[in-house]
Amino acid sequence: MTLDSAIVDVGASNVEEFIKQMGQFDGSHEEFDYFVVPAVSEKKQQIDTLNTIRTLADLGVPAKKIRVVFNKVELEDANDVPRLFAMIFGFHEAEKRFTLRPEAVVFKNEIFDRLRTLKKTVSEIVADETDYRAMLREAKDEDAKAHAVSMISAQRLAKSANKNLDDVYKALFK
DSSP states (O other), X not given: XXXXXXXXXXXXXXXXXXXXXXXXXXXXXXXXXXXXXEXXXXXXXXXXXXXXXXXXXXXXXXXXXXXXXXXXXXXXXGGGHHHHTHHHHHHHHHHOOSBOOTTOEEEOOHHHHHHHHXXXXXXXHHHOOOOHHHXXXXXXXXXXXXXXXHHHHHHHHHHHHHHHHXXXXXXXXX
């Protein structure tokens, strides 16, 4: 309530408690501009996504404020999103309780797994101006070489992921 702009990430493990609390504070959903609900293609997770959408809609959140992000999609499956997420597309067709943007797809990218080890964000890696190629050329030991090679690939992966995330944002909020 004190912020003009905020992103609230409610993880899958806390979503039930978060929604329960929202239900106790009538109209609390009005504090949020959008609810972005991530979905992965596994059946159980699609059911969980649909339950979250139903609950938000039942709390009074209008369909225009509920957006779905199709997450962890293989690049080669980009044209198969409606089939991979058939339950979500079918639910949207039947009930229109959320805004569907089929192009809001976050592709699998190795960088997301590597971020924990690197203790950095995608944005930090993209912004890193270190010349790892020069470091690789000047490296005296195998550890320094391995680090430089790792960071070169991390930067390339991060640039791809960053562009993908920008595209998803544009798709969600066009």
